[in-house]
Amino acid sequence: MSVRDRDSGKIEAVASGDGGLLTILCGGGAFPGAVAEAVQRRGRRVVLFGIRGFAEPAIVERYPHEWVYLGAAGRFLKLLRQHGSRELVLVGSVHRPRLTEIRIDWTTLRELRRYLQAERRGDDHLLSFFATELERAGYRVRGAHEVAPEILMPAGVLGRHRPGPAEEGEIRLGRQTIAALGPLDVGQSAVVVGGRVVAIEAAEGTAAMLERVAGLRASGRLHAGRRAGVLVKAPKAGQDRRIDLPAIGAETVRQAAAAGLAGIAVEGGGVIAADPQGLVRAADEAGLFVLGFEPGAGPKS
């Protein structure tokens, strides 16, 4: 098994550093549960603050928890004080909310102008702004991957299949694409097929991009053999890794397979998965390689 052993002592040493009760502010998806489980397994206490309308009740209610509304910063800070938690992580997806999912309180209102300036610059900036405000208030915001390194995709050939020389060239091109776009704050992933960049992710997300590639393929607009091409995913340069690392999952494997790709390449230590081992098993079964490339070895060539 090439995915790092979850119970490895080395990881434990890196990841513990007890900061007392850890607050996990939970958006949607499986990540909050994966992080909570990993942190608790290390013997650290957690409290989950589920964001109403986004977090999965079935996950949140498995742990000591509270429910909070997006926008209600005053209540959120009061709950943090009540629980006596000084350290927190922000994890899970928060798509642009519907208005009914937001409760603006006085604390938020005071900050609203600056909040809206950040909001205009996109989700990353909004979360980054929120994290910075929390730190100004004396809290420590940690990356989910710092408290639960189990969720990081490691470097190396992670499954049974491996990229050939053509795919290695495609991975290079995909990395160059992501690197070129990083300064413009766009492009968390790209698909390269037949030596060409055929899709670049912007606001639509990875899933929609892979669906598009599947469509191009079905319509005959991409000529390529069965199982050709690579999904490449890496953090943008300068991305605030505390609050936003690119994520993949077993669903990504299924979508990459449906798009006819030969494999998936991610930056080792720079992309998260709720269950890296399960993801690799799914890829093994689907016949796709999963490669974690070294972040150091620059994509230029």
Place this chain on the structure above:
Amino acid sequence: MSVRDRDSGKIEAVASGDGGLLTILCGGGAFPGAVAEAVQRRGRRVVLFGIRGFAEPAIVERYPHEWVYLGAAGRFLKLLRQHGSRELVLVGSVHRPRLTEIRIDWTTLRELRRYLQAERRGDDHLLSFFATELERAGYRVRGAHEVAPEILMPAGVLGRHRPGPAEEGEIRLGRQTIAALGPLDVGQSAVVVGGRVVAIEAAEGTAAMLERVAGLRASGRLHAGRRAGVLVKAPKAGQDRRIDLPAIGAETVRQAAAAGLAGIAVEGGGVIAADPQGLVRAADEAGLFVLGFEPGAGPKS
């Protein structure tokens, strides 16, 4: 009227340079007809070679013409000799063909290995390869915009509406995006909304990209007022302008309007339209600005 006058003497002077009979190798869409009409209006004789399965019979048959199959290079060269034409343009769309649309003949077969190498690198390379082969055989391949400058979108504010300061910033960001991707041979257009790059065109084409933006908007995943954001389109750096300039049309205006954009910005003299004046009229009516930006004034800032 801000679109350049079709009968301007200046354009005439640039564009004539009689090379005798001009062969127009015609793919799909309205461009072959627009080019044939403009060239004939200058008093130059044309013959249209329609590519079967792609060119519109209604356009091709309006002029002296031949029908050719994709892949039948031998017959194509023979027809060029028979007509005594030494100069040609390649114009119109040729999507990846179905096999029934191809007739590989002996001349093509001899070149097949090199052809396939070019084919692997994408449509641009394939056409560029074809143009280079023709030039090796003693023919002159000219850009459609050279023989028919009427199809070039000019520089300046082209219609009744003009971009505001926010849109000017978005145009800059779109240009930076296209410039960053050029060396990687991808990204002929991008959409910027609310100061963020929300979509980048790769193999799917401009129409599919704009449809995606319309979908993101409809699903509430892009927050922006009515009529916000810009489609930015420009040639890639190093693009072979003889055989492939980015194109827009009245349909692009309709799609940009459906995506809720405020306007369209193209590189002046670097993007073609079968009917630039009609396009600007359509934008005027739809409430969109159309800007041709100066290619010289670099997008960096």
